Amino acid sequence: MTTTSTRARATAQRSSRQEGFAARTTTWLRFLRALGRREVCYYLRRPTNLLPFLTYRCSSRCRSCQMWRRVGGEEWTCDQWLGFLGSLDGSLRHVEPFGGDVMLRPDVLFPLIEESARRGLIVDIPLNGVLITPPAAERLAAMPINTIYVSVDGVGEVHDNVRQVSGNCDRIASAVGIIRRARGDRTRPTLAGNTTVSRLNYDQCADIAQFAHDVGFDHVSFEYCGEFPPEAVDASAIDGVRPRPYYERQAESLLLSQEQARCVKRDLDRLRRQRSDDGFHVVTRNIDFLTIAEMVTGQPRMSRCYVCRTLLTIDPSGNVLPCPFFDQYHLGNLAQTPLRQIWNNARHRRFVALQRTGKLPMCRYCILSVERNLTLGQALSKWYLTHTQRGRW
Numbered sequence: 001m002t003t004t005s006t007r008a009r010a011t012a013q014r015s016s017r018q019e020g021f022a023a024r025t026t027t028w029l030r031f032l033r034a035l036g037r038r039e040v041c042y043y044l045r046r047p048t049n050l051l052p053f054l055t056y057r058c059s060s061r062c063r064s065c066q067m068w069r070r071v072g073g074e075e076w077t078c079d080q081w082l083g084f085l086g087s088l089d090g091s092l093r094h095v096e097p098f099g100g101d102v103m104l105r106p107d108v109l110f111p112l113i114e115e116s117a118r119r120g121l122i123v124d125i126p127l128n129g130v131l132i133t134p135p136a137a138e139r140l141a142a143m144p145i146n147t148i149y150v151s152v153d154g155v156g157e158v159h160d161n162v163r164q165v166s167g168n169c170d171r172i173a174s175a176v177g178i179i180r181r182a183r184g185d186r187t188r189p190t191l192a193g194n195t196t197v198s199r200l201n202y203d204q205c206a207d208i209a210q211f212a213h214d215v216g217f218d219h220v221s222f223e224y225c226g227e228f229p230p231e232a233v234d235a236s237a238i239d240g241v242r243p244r245p246y247y248e249r250q251a252e253s254l255l256l257s258q259e260q261a262r263c264v265k266r267d268l269d270r271l272r273r274q275r276s277d278d279g280f281h282v283v284t285r286n287i288d289f290l291t292i293a294e295m296v297t298g299q300p301r302m303s304r305c306y307v308c309r310t311l312l313t314i315d316p317s318g319n320v321l322p323c324p325f326f327d328q329y330h331l332g333n334l335a336q337t338p339l340r341q342i343w344n345n346a347r348h349r350r351f352v353a354l355q356r357t358g359k360l361p362m363c364r365y366c367i368l369s370v371e372r373n374l375t376l377g378q379a380l381s382k383w384y385l386t387h388t389q390r391g392r393w
Contacts, residue, residue, distance in 0.1 A: 035379055038310065041091070045344055045352065047312035050092050050121070051324065052081065054108050055100040055316050059130040061164040064153075064198050064225050064254055067100060067246035070327070075316040076335075078108045084318075084334055085115050092312070094122045100316075103131035110143065117144035124149065126194065130165055132175035141182035145189035150176065152193040152220065154201045155211045162200045173215040180216040193220035197264055197287065198254040205267040213280045221283035222268060224290055225254050226367025227298045228325075236362040238329055238354065243362060245325035253298075261295040265393060272389060286370050288391030289382050301378065302369035305355050311372065312343070322351040325362070 041048050055075055058068035095116045102109050102125060109125075116123050126149040132140070140148060150172055153162040159169040176191055183189070193212040197205070205222060212220035226247040236243050256264065268284040287295075294300050305323075307313075313321040319330040320342050329351065332342035342348070354360050366373070374382060385391060 050095040054105040058100040129172035137178035147190040193217040198225035232362040236360040261292040
């Protein structure tokens with residue numbers, strides 16, 4: 001009996017190891033295929049991701065973001081957005097309705113999510129939590145959304161101070177709880193807290209992780225604040241048109257000092273190694289990938305730009321942009337010209353050439369390079385850091 005039990009146990013352990021190896025191999029192969037497809041689309045300048053700005057208006061007044069200061073023009077109707085989706089070919093794989101605060105456009109947001117999912121696109125949405133009422137939370141829980149990202153920049157008054165909206169943190173806790181309960185046993189939409197680390201909250205990492213766990217997030221992700229020096233923005237003007245990045249340095253820089261950066265690295269290193277019995281986890285890879293020197297100077301590594309080649313960015317009025325930060329450099333308007341005549345046109349090729357040859361100095365400070373602009377080698381390096389529980393210092 002003992003021999004039989006031992007053999008059964010050994011067989012079960014061997015089977016478990018084989019299943020684990022098969023799962024890791026599948027994940028690895030998918031990752032490599034995605035990277036390969038991304039490289040091909042980079043060279044072909046073929047869009048794979050859609051970033052539709054439904055509005056520039058915002059219900060927050062974040063101290064780390066200037067988008068809410070933008071004055072937008074006439075915003076596209078729901079019919080216009082859905083009509084555009086119907087004109088797309090099969091190259092796009094992902095859509096991220098963006099703002100401002102997309103909850104200011106529920107007339108567009110919910111139909112856009114449903115139509116995107118019907119067309120086989122993966123849908124993620126970022127929210128600030130200000131306008132997630134109980135009915136809206138229940139509706140979001142029923143939507144075919146992959147991940148809902150909710151900004152969490154502190155706990156209690158710290159978060160409200162960063163966002164400059166009183167009671168925002170309490171509303172987030174309530175909304176996440178409602179979505180979690182309405183979601184039931186389903187795993188989608190995933191609820192992700194998203195923290196932008198800056199001088200305003202660098203000592204809050206452990207408290208934020210605990211808050212995210214307690215209110216019901218599936219995980220919390222820590223990213224670093226981006227900041228463009230005004231002089232670099234000035235020098236990046238095209239035909240006298242100055243870019244309007246929403247992470248431009250104000251009177252006081254929000255970048256961390258060397259000691260503050262070390263503090264964040266230490267805190268995230270401890271959080272990364274913690275394990276939760278209920279599946280909650282802390283994602284630190286975007287800051288793990290940065291060195292302390294890069295955090296202090298605000299200059300992450302970037303060898304090439306995928307944004308201007310593979311990210312289809314559309315402003316609230318239907319203008320196609322080569323980059324979210326160059327909102328006044330229009331490649332064309334979709335209400336007047338089909339996308340096939342806009343993408344890769346002369347203005348697009350000119351922008352790509354200026355970026356590739358280093359004629360846009362602000363690109364050296366672009367924080368998007370940490371997530372969206374990784375080269376093949378950098379992506380593999382980031383994958384290695386993530387799976388070996390390491391971070392750059």
